[in-house]
Amino acid sequence: MKLRLTERDVRLRLEAEDLETLRRTGRVELVTPFDAQTAFTCTLRIDAQTAVPVAHLDGAHLTVRLPIEEARRWLDSDQIGIEARQAAGPTRTLKLLIEKDIGCQHKPQARPSDVAAER
Numbered sequence: 001m002k003l004r005l006t007e008r009d010v011r012l013r014l015e016a017e018d019l020e021t022l023r024r025t026g027r028v029e030l031v032t033p034f035d036a037q038t039a040f041t042c043t044l045r046i047d048a049q050t051a052v053p054v055a056h057l058d059g060a061h062l063t064v065r066l067p068i069e070e071a072r073r074w075l076d077s078d079q080i081g082i083e084a085r086q087a088a089g090p091t092r093t094l095k096l097l098i099e100k101d102i103g104c105q106h107k108p109q110a111r112p113s114d115v116a117a118e119r
């Protein structure tokens with residue numbers, strides 16, 4: 001699972017293995033250690049008690065919950081992503097985007113730094 005955070009959105013991209021784990025267990029987790037005592041954890045889970053996709057941050061643990069029916073439809077179809085918005089204070093919203101990382105469908109162009117490294 002890949003995580004991207006900006007000031008306005010949370011984006012999760014799941015590879016095939018992550019999608020299978022989510023389908024089988026109802027959750028997938030990313031743990032990024034910062035040192036021996038500290039790690040940032042992001043959990044995506046399917047939750048029967050959740051009505052809409054929602055994210056919650058508790059210390060160094062981000063949890064994104066998906067409603068069971070919406071998650072099942074997404075997992076069992078060609079639908080690439082689930083998008084939602086939630087309140088992030090009185091005047092701001094946070095966009096949630098959970099996507100299947102299906103890979104590049106065409107050959108990527110070489111970046112100048114890649115070409116220099118090959119010389």
